[in-house]
Amino acid sequence: MAMTASELENYIREAFPDAQIAIDDLAGDGDHYACTVVSEAFRGVSRVKQHQMVYNALQGHMGGTLHALALKTSAP
Secondary structure (H helix, E strand, O other): OOOOHHHHHHHHHHHOOOOEEEEEEOOOOOOEEEEEEEOHHHOOOOHHHHHHHHHHHOOOOEOOOEOEEEEEEEOO
């Protein structure tokens, strides 16, 4: 099972309503994405914790429905 880019964005937007989100489907298969998330929620938070916050927003789909995610996060 694959995840669409809009589904991926919806999960992230639910957790980070203020986020600027850019998603690229790297292989055209709905399993491999590159995603940039810019949110005020990341201010003062380590990069590792930022990524954990995004993975938590995916509600367990990482590694299952979503196979690979190249993630970039930052505060505005």
